[in-house]
Amino acid sequence: IGISCWINDSHYWFFKVCEATIVFLLFFGLIFHKLYKKHTHRISQKKSKNCPFSFFDVKGWIIMGFMITIGILTRTLHVLPEAFIAVFYTGLSVALITTGTRFIWYWWRNRHLLV
DSSP states (O other): OHHHHHHHOOTTHHHHHHHHHHHHHHHIIIIIHHHHHHHHHHHHHOOSOOOTTTTSOHHHHHHHHHHHHHHHHHHHTTOSOHHHHHHHHHHHHHHHHHHHHHHHHHHHHHHHHHO
């Protein structure tokens, strides 16, 4: 979504890349890194076989549902301008992809312990 918004409005692309980088650093550094550490620690403490969806606890799934709902409503109701969506969604997406990759890497390194 962020990239499609960039295609529609490619003005000031360097400034937008800088803004998206700041969004990435804020979300990854202040939120997702801590969540990664919290959830990998919780998963490593489990004794039984893990469900593939067990990387989040109930609170995490509720927060994820809330974030998705807010994102859908924001886009559907056109609450924010396309320029903001381009920067924010791109930075947030890269932070989520990076964190997801870290979860996959954690699983790959510890797959013999997690079975």
